[in-house]
Amino acid sequence: MSTVDPDLAEHVAARDAWARSARGPLALVNAQHVDRPQPVWPVAGQWAPVPGGLTVTAAAADGVVVDGVPVDGTVLVAGDTAVVPSTVAFADGLAGTVHGSTLRVWDPASDAVSRFARIARFAPRPGGWVTAGRYEPWSGQEAPGHLTDAAGDPLPVAGTIETTVDDVPVRLTAVRSAPYHGRPRLQLIVQDTTSALPESDPGSSYSMGRFLYLPEPDGAAEVALDWDRLVLPPCAFSYQYACPVPPEENRLPVALTAGERHPVDEQGAVLH
Structure with a gap:
C-alpha cells in the first residue's frame, strides 16, 4: 500500500479556503x-x-x-x-x-475571518501516515442505533474499523456521513493523547477531537486510513457549533501527530 499522498497540499489549501469562506x-x-x-x-x-x-x-x-x-x-x-x-x-x-x-x-467579514491565517497542522511523517484497516458494517440486528452530537442530533452508526496505530490495535466506531461529491462516506470521530495537551503546546490538537473521512465500501472491505487527513470539526472554529463527543472506543491511547491541530492567526495564536 502506498503511503504517499500527492494531493495533500491541495487538501490543505482547500481546507484553509473553506475555513475563511463566506459560509465557512x-x-x-x-x-x-x-x-x-x-x-x-x-x-x-x-x-x-x-x-x-x-x-x-x-x-x-x-x-x-x-x-x-x-x-x-x-x-x-x-x-x-x-x-x-x-x-x-x-x-x-x-x-x-x-x-x-x-x-x-x-x-464573511467577521472578526474571526479577519484574524484567521491558517489551520495549524502537524508536520507530515516522511512517506505519510497511512494504516490498513478492516471495515465491517453493522447488520440490522446488531446495529447499536446511533450516536448523538452535542446538540442531540443523531449520527447513524455504519460499522466498525479495526486497525493498528503505532503498534496499538484499535476497533473504531464509524458513523455514516453526508455524501461527498455524490459518494457515500464514513466518518471517524476520534480523540487521542494530543487532544488533552494545552493549546499553547506545539504537540496539542483540538481538545474535543478530530474527524477522519473515508469512502464507504459496499460491504466488508479492506480500507486505508490516512491520518494526515484528520480535520478539525466546525466547533473548533466557532462556539456556534455543537461538537459530537467521540465514543469511548474512539478515544485512542496514542498520539496522532498528524493532520490539523488548531485554527491560528498570523502570530500562531489559537483562535478558538
Whole structure:
C-alpha cells in the first residue's frame, strides 16, 4: 500500500479556503434556536417557527431579502431540508440560512475571518501516515442505533474499523456521513493523547477531537486510513457549533501527530 499522498497540499489549501469562506465556520456569528416569535442578533426582523422552516416579519426599510425578493410583511424562509432551501440576505453583507428551527447568521467579514491565517497542522511523517484497516458494517440486528452530537442530533452508526496505530490495535466506531461529491462516506470521530495537551503546546490538537473521512465500501472491505487527513470539526472554529463527543472506543491511547491541530492567526495564536 502506498503511503504517499500527492494531493495533500491541495487538501490543505482547500481546507484553509473553506475555513475563511463566506459560509465557512469562521463566518458563523450566531446560531439561534427559534421556538417562539423573537428577534435574532445581529439581524433585522421578527422570527417565528413554522413547519418547514421559519417566518420573518420585516419592513422594507429593514433590508431583509429572502430568495432575492425584499421583505415587506411576513415571509416563509424554507429550511435546509426543503427541496429548495431559502437564501436570506441582510444589510452589511450578512446572510442567513435555516437549519431545522435555527437561524444561522453568517458574516464573511467577521472578526474571526479577519484574524484567521491558517489551520495549524502537524508536520507530515516522511512517506505519510497511512494504516490498513478492516471495515465491517453493522447488520440490522446488531446495529447499536446511533450516536448523538452535542446538540442531540443523531449520527447513524455504519460499522466498525479495526486497525493498528503505532503498534496499538484499535476497533473504531464509524458513523455514516453526508455524501461527498455524490459518494457515500464514513466518518471517524476520534480523540487521542494530543487532544488533552494545552493549546499553547506545539504537540496539542483540538481538545474535543478530530474527524477522519473515508469512502464507504459496499460491504466488508479492506480500507486505508490516512491520518494526515484528520480535520478539525466546525466547533473548533466557532462556539456556534455543537461538537459530537467521540465514543469511548474512539478515544485512542496514542498520539496522532498528524493532520490539523488548531485554527491560528498570523502570530500562531489559537483562535478558538
